[in-house]
Amino acid sequence: MDNIELFQRLGLAIAIGAAVGVERHWRERDEPEGARAAGIRTFTMVGMTGGVAGLLERSLTVGTAYTGFVIVGFLIVVAIVMAIFELRQAIAEQSYSVTSVIAAILTFGLGALAVTGDMVLASAGGVSLVAILASREFLHSAIRKLQWIELRSAIILLTMTFVLLPILPNTPVGPYGGVVPRSVVLLAIMLASISFVGYIAVRMLGASLGDLIGGAVGGLVSSTGATVDFARRSRELEEADASDAISLAAGAAAAGAVSLVRTIVLVGALAMSLLPELLVPLALGAAVMAGYATVLARRQAGAAGERSLGNPFELTAVAKMAGLLTIVAFIARAATAHFGSAGLVAASAISALADVDAVAVTVAGMLPPLDIATAGRAVGVAVVTNMVAKAVYAFAFGRRSFAMHILVATVLAVGAGVVAERLQAMA
Structure with a gap:
């Protein structure tokens, strides 16, 4: 490692300390000189101390049995000194916070990492540390508003994602590609996440705007x-x-x-030659649905009262929905296997009962041997089928008033897309 890189690494260690110091100093900026235990200068020097410890570590202990001793020794000294001064300040102010001590230890560690390890990780860690320190008021306010049912739902979601999902087999079981247990749980996690995001959006933004944003986020998934x-x-x-x-x-x-916008992006990324065939109909359909959603949200915004919120997501209901969509996807794969490439349009329609993305990816992979007109028709039929299927799901699982609005939005969007496709074909 040359001197220029060493200077860069030591500079990063100092910069991390300075960034943390700015936040710490700003929080106690009204205190007179000598009344704060650590500010911008102290934390800058803590970061620099971590960098210097890293340099000494590289110079003195590389290749010996004492690797790590220098950094650990410096860390112990920094932690003890910071703890002593923070204790004196805590006694004087009757405060019980150890945030600055932990922040100093992390700043030292990130400074050492900047010199001895990955600079990108050190930079990311420094930014994350400052963000955590600066978000104190937001986090405290959020915890005060947090309800037990929300905390429980978050714990269940995290357990499903980081405990259950990794241990499930990723191999298919059964014919026609089978059912992958990990994919089923992943679908349940996705549905639970959509429900949880919608719940949080409604709590923070109100029913009309919260549902609108929650739906848009869900559409990305x-x-x-x-x-x-x-x-x-x-x-x-x-x-x-x-x-x-x-x-x-x-x-x-x-x-x-x-x-619909996501389908446009997907087609453009995988098969640019197919995009002119689909861009105008899909974009017009998306605009119609977005407009209808906006009108409904504005109409509901004037309604009095607030919605009584229940469970962010009911695990049993989520499991049932995931199972239903998995069965639909399995039937679609079985039908596709029987239709084969000769029945591409029909197979695309059946596959779209659960998802359009798989059809778009499959059709894009069949180009250029497959002609553009057939490819465009296959994706178009899949999009229409998926929209109609969602309207059917709305009647099957939702209130009649909900389903009628989804039906109207679907008819208007499909009609606009068909008209655009016909005009485009005549041009």
Whole structure:
């Protein structure tokens, strides 16, 4: 490692300390000189101390049995000194916070990492540390507002994601590609996440805007899953909140609009030659659904009262929905296997009962041997089928008022897309 790189690494260690010091000093900026235990200068020097310890570590202990002793020794000294001064300040102010001591230890460690390890990780760690320190008020406020049912739902979601999912087999079971246990749980996690995001959005932004944003976020993941989840939630509404089905319908329509935009992006990324065939119809359909969602959200925004929020997601209901969509996907694969490439359009329609992305990826992979007109027709049929399927799901799982709005939005969007496709064909 040359001197220039060493200077860069030591400079990063100092910069990390300075960034943390700015936040710490700003928080106690009104204190007179000598009244704060550590500010911008102290934390800058803590970061520099970590860097110097790293340099000494590299110079003195590389290749010996004492690797790591220098950094650990410096760390112990820094921790003890900071703890002593923070203790004196805590006694004087009757405070019980050890945040600055932990921040100093982390700053030292990141400074040492900047010199001896990965500079990118050190930089990311420094930014994350400053962000955590600066978000104290937000985090404290969020914890005060947090309810037990929300905490429980978050714990269940995290357990499913980081404990259950990694240990499940990733090999298919059964014919026609089978069912992959990990994929089923991943689908359940996706549905639960959509529901949880929607719940948080409604709590923070109110019913109309929260459902609209929650639906748009859900559309980035799965518009089918978002529609099914919103439909289920509309049926669970109490009679006093029945009018909120309109707000949920706005969210489902927003998910549909985002899904169409996502298909445009996917086709453009995988098969640019196919994009001119689909761009105008899909974009017009997305605009119609987005407009309809906006109208519904504005209409509901004037409604009085607030929705009574229940469980962020009911695990049993989520499992049932995941199982249903898995069965639909399995049937679609079986039908595709029987139709073969000769029935591409029919197979695309069946596959789209669960998802459009798989069809878009498959069709894009068949180009250029497959002609553009057939490819465009296959993707177009898949998009229309998926939109109609979501309307059917809305009637099957949601309130009638919710489902009627999804049906109207679907008819308008499909009609606009068909008209655009016909005009494009005549041009």
